[in-house]
Amino acid sequence: MPAIRSLARFSIAITLAFGGGAAFATVANDEKPYLTEVNAAMERMMAGMMVAPSGNVDADFVTMMLPHHQGAIDMAVAELRYGKNEQLKRIAQEIIVDQQQEIAAMRLALGQPLPPSAPVPTQQSALPHPHMEP
Numbered sequence: 228m229p230a231i232r233s234l235a236r237f238s239i240a241i242t243l244a245f246g247g248g249a250a251f252a253t254v255a256n257d258e259k260p261y262l263t264e265v266n267a268a269m270e271r272m273m274a275g276m277m278v279a280p281s282g283n284v285d286a287d288f289v290t291m292m293l294p295h296h297q298g299a300i301d302m303a304v305a306e307l308r309y310g311k312n313e314q315l316k317r318i319a320q321e322i323i324v325d326q327q328q329e330i331a332a333m334r335l336a337l338g339q340p341l342p343p344s345a346p347v348p349t350q351q352s353a354l355p356h357p358h359m360e361p
Contacts (some may be wrong), residue, residue: 261309265302270300289333295331309350 281287290332303319303326310316331341 258309261305264305265306268301270296271301278349286337289337289339292333293330296330300325 272294275297276291278287278290283292300323303322306319307316307323310319334341
């Protein structure tokens, strides 16, 4: 259970860092949508990683890593949507591709079905709006 306690502490720290009321109130208006998306991604990721051990180390590893990788994808999409630094946007694109490939590799290693294929966002116009269905 030490890992779960560490995860809980990490979750609290992230919540305070990204979603804490006082810190969030001082953020520039143009950054609020980005922080809202990243905070939601972090919350989904942390909730998805909080799993009880199943007795199968490999399955537990993948069960925790899938939301971790999806969280990285979601945060990279937010960077593509709101970021201005072209170098960081290229890195975000690479993160998306790499994490999708690793998700597929982990699923295949356990004999799990692959998720449906999705387009890789490579341009701002290819990104779904966070409040619209893709």
